[in-house]
Amino acid sequence: ERSRLINTADAAVYSGLVWQARALNFQAYTNRAMVANQVSIGQLVSLTSWTQYAYILARNIDSIIEYFPVDELSIEAAERITETIDDVAVNIAETFIPIIDSINGMLSRTQQAVYVASFAATPAIVREVVEENDERYNTNTAYAVIGLGENALGWQNLVRRYDDEDGLLRKADVVNRSKDEFTNARNLGTSQLIPNAPDVLNLGITRLWLRKEGRTNLVSDAQDGSMQWEWKGKDTFSLHREDLEFTRRGPRWVHRELPLGWGSRHVNGDFECEEGQDRSRWWSWRYSDDGCPRYTQQNRRAEMIANLSQEALDAEYNGIRAYNDLRNLSRQNGDPRLALRLEVELPQSDVRTASKIDGLGSDSVPEDELRSGMGEGMFGTEDQMAGEGMAIIASGELFFHPPDDYVPARRRGRYEIASLFSPYWEVRLTNTPLERRFMAWTLRDENLLTEGASGISSGVEHYIHEREEELARLRGLEQSLQDQLNDTIDVTRRAELETELVAVGSQITHLESTSGNALMLTDGLQQEMAQGVSEAAQIQVGQYEHMLQEYAEQEGEEIVDQFEDEVVDQITDQMQQTLEAAAEEAVESTLNSIIIIN
Template sequence: MKRSARKDRARVASASGQALVPALIFLLVGGISVYVAFNSFQLTSAKIKLQNTADAAAYSAAMLQARDYNFTAYANRAMVANQVTAAQIVGLKSWIDELDNRYTYIPGQSDADDMINAFADHPEKWTGPKSRGKAEIAPVRATLDALLPVVAKDIGTIIHGLSTAQINFHAGVFTAVPQAANAVAQQSQKDTHVTEGYFVSPRNAYQLAAWKTYTRIASPAGTINKDHFADVVTDRDTLDPFTKNRRSTGSTAPDYQQINDTAGKICRRGDSGTIIGRVSHEGGTQLRRDKKGWQAIDVSYTTLTVSCLPDLGLLTAGRAGAANGKLPMYRGVPTFLTSAPFVSFENDWTGYGGYYNFGADSSGRPGIVPNAMATQIAVGPGIVMDPANGGLQPYQDLPGKPLAAEAPRITIELERQSDTLTATPGIQGGGRMRVAPSTAGDVLRALSSANAYFMRPNEGPTGSTKSGSLSYSRFWSRVDGKTEYPSMFNPYWQVRLAPVSDSERKAAWKDQISTPVSR
C-alpha cells in the first residue's frame, strides 16, 4: 500500500511541469505581439499627430491669406474715406474763395456791381450787405486759408501711406507663409517641419501662381479707363451733396446779395423805374477723368432786371476754383484744361463717374455753363492743394468680377524623420528582433490644404439670417437679401480647411518614393 502511494505521487509530480512549455510559448508570442503592436501603434499615432499638425499649419497659412485680404479691404475703405475728405477740402476751399470774392466790392471787377452802382438809386442796398457779409466771413476765411492746405497734404500723405502699407503687407505674406507654417508645426511637434523647398518646387508652382494672380495691384491714376476704386469713390452714395452739387441761392433773408430798388438814374421816370437783382450759385467737385486729382469750381451770378432796359443776362458776381494733384500747366499756371488751351467740352467739363459741369449740370450737356464758370476754367484753379498725392493711389483689387467665393488653396507639406517616431528607442529591439521604420525615404509626410473664402450672410424673406453657424452674423448681414460677391473692399474673408487634390497626393507620393534612403 505504501509503495503504491509513492508511485502515484511520483507520477503526478512528473506531469505537473508539462503546462509550463505552452505557457512560455504563449507568453513569448504574446510579448512579440505586444511589441509589434506597440511599434505599430506608435507609427499610427505619429501619422495622426502629423496630419493634425499639417492641418494646423495649413489653417494658419490660410489665416495669413485671409488677413491679407481683410487688411486690404480695410485699407481700401480707409482710402475711399480719405479721398472723399480730400474732395471735400478742395470743394470747401473753392467755395470759401468764391464767397469771399462775391462779397468783395472792387469797382471794375464785377459787371453786376458796376451796373447796380450806375443804375440803382440806392446802391448801398447792394454794397452794404456785401460789406457786412465780407466782415462776417473774414475769420472763417482766415482759418480755412491756414488750415485747408495743411489738412489736404496730410490727407494725401495718409492715403499714400495706406496704399504703401497694403502693398507691402501683401508682398510680405508670401514670404511669411512658409515661416509661419513651419513655426506652427514645430510648436505642435518639435521634430516636425515643412518639407524643405516645397513652396518653390515644381509641385507647388501652379498653386503658388494661382495665389499670386488672384489679386492685382491697380494703378488708376493716369488712365481714362474704368476703375473699381474710382467707381466706389465717385458713387452717388459715397460722395456727399456738398461735393456733388452746390447749387443754391445767394439771396438769403433779410438782405444778402439782393436788391429791389428804383432805377431813376437810368430810366428817368422818377420812381417808376425798377432794378431787381438776385444771386444764384453753382458749384461742384469732380474727380478728373484721368483720376489724377479732384477739381472744384464755384461761381455766383446775378440775374439783374432793369424795367426800362432789355434783358441784361447773367452777370458774374463771384468765381473761384481749387484742385489737388498734378495739373497741366498753361502759360505758367495750373489749368483745369486737359490739354491747354482747350480740347473739347467732353474732356474738359466731364469728370469721372458721370459728373459734369462742376455741378452746373442742369443743361444736360457738358460745357454749357454760366460765363463765370467758363472764365474760371480758362484762368485755372488758383491754389493747387497737395500736388504730390492728390490723385488715386495704387491699391490691391480682384481682377474682373469673381463670382466664386473661394480664394486659391494653400497646401502645406510637413515631414518628420523616421528615427524620431519612437519615444523609447530601446524598445525597438536588436538583432533579428529589431523593428526598423518602414517609411519611404526614412521620413513620414502629411499634406493639408486650406484657403480663405468670402462670406457675407444675407437676410431671407422672413428676416432670418442665412448664415449657417457664423458667429454674430446678425450684426453684419445684408438686410437687402442680396448676395455679395468677393471683393477687396469688404472685410468678410474667413478661413477653412480644403480637400487635398488627388494630383497633389500622387505628386507627393512620387517625390517621397524617389527620395534616397539614408542608412
C-alpha cells in the first residue's frame, strides 16, 4: 500500500508540473512565432522598397541614356519589367501583411488563454491522476490544499502580461535584433556590384565609386498613452566622386554624390520623420538634415529624395502585440523555480491489511490460542495508524534547463538566463523538506506532531544507545590490543597488533563523530519542527483570497469561482482558529520529549 501510495503521489505531482512546463514552453514558442512573423512583415516591406528602388533606378538610367548612342530597347524593357515586379510585390505585401498581423493577434490571445487555463487546470489534473490510480486515495487534506494554493500563487507570480510601453519596446528590440541580413542591411560596394572592379577607381585627381545602401527598421512612437508601430524600408544607389581641388588653404578632396536610384515604403503611417516636413520642396534634398533618422551612411542625398517620395502600403498593421514573459527579468533571477507539493491520503478504513483478509484476519486477535492450521483470525491484528490513515507528501519543481547545461563546455563563458522566449522548461521530483512534513502533521491533527515526535525521539534514543554500546566494545578491544602489544616482543606479531590498533582507532573516531551528529540531529529536529509548526500557524486563507481578488480583476469571476470551489473553500475558518493553539502545544510537547533524550 505504501509503495503504491508513493508512486501515485509522485505521478500526480509530476503530471501537474509537466502540464505547467508545457504551458511555459508554449508561451516561448508563441513568443518566438510572433517575433518571426514580425520579421516576415519586415521582409515584405523590404522587398517592396527594393523593387521600387529597382524600378526608379531603371527609369533614371533610361532617362540618362537618351543622350548617348546606345540601345534603348533593352533599358526600356528593364524599366517595364521592374515596374511589373514592383506592382506584384506591392500586391503580395498588401495581401499578406494583414494576414500575418492577424495571426500575431491570435497567437497573443491564445498565449494568454493557455496561461489562464493552466492556472485552473493544474489542481484538476493532479486530482484526476490520483483518482485514476486508485479511487480510495484523496487529496482533500489541508496540506494538499495549501500545496496546490501555493503552487497557484507561485504560478501567478512567475509570469506577467507585458502590454505597457517598456514591455512592448523590449519585444520590439528583440524583433529588430532578429532581422535577417536582407532586412537589416542591404549594402553593396563597387567590387560587389561589378565583379573584379576595385572598390574605388582612382584616376589621380579624381576618385569614383558606386554605393548601394538600404535597410528596414521597426520604429515606434508613443502618442496619447498608446503605442504606434511602423515598418519602414529604404533603398538607395549613388555614384560618388571626389575631386582634388587646390585652395588657399591647400589641396583638399571635395565630395559629390549623384543619386541614381532610391525607394522607400512603409506600413501603418509615417511618423518617424518630424511633423510639418515640407515635401513639396524637392530642392530640400540638398540639405543635410530633413528631420528623418538616417538609414544610410554615404548615400545621404539619395536617402533625402527617398524620404520625399516614399509610399505607404495599403495594409492594416497593429504592431507589437501583448505577450507573456517572466515577471522578474533581472539577472539575479537567472534560475527561477516553481514548486508543487501534494499530500495524498489513504484513510485507515481503506488500507488493506492482514486483518481484512477474508477467512484469515479479523478486527481483533482471537482469545483462544490457534495451535495449528489457517483458521479465522490467524493473522488478526489490531490496526492502529497515526492520523487514522496513511499519507504521503510528494514534491517536485519546474525549472529552466537550456541545452548548454547538458554540455557545460559549450557555454564558452556565456550563460542563458531563463525567459519565456526559450522553450527549455523541464520538471523533476525533489525531496520534501523535513519542516514541510512537520507542517503537514500539524495541519492534520494537533496531537499528531507530538505523537510523531515521540516516535522520532525513541528512534534517536535507540540510535544513540546502540552507538554507545558499540563505542564501549571498541574501546575495550583497543585496551586489550594495547596490553597485548606491551607484552609482545615478536616483531611480526607487534606489526599485526599495531595494524589492528589503527583500524580500531579509526572506528572509534568515526563513532565519536557519529554521536556528535546524533546530537546535531536532535538540535536540527527541534528547529525543523518549530519551523514547520510556525509555517502551519501562519497559513491564512486571506493570502489566497487576496490572490483570487487580484486575479479576478484580470481574468473575470468564472475562473475565480472555479478555483475557490476547488481550493480555498477547503481551508476552513475552524482550521485557522485551532492552528495557533495546536502549534503552541505541539512545539512545547515535542521539545520536552527531545530534551529528555539529551
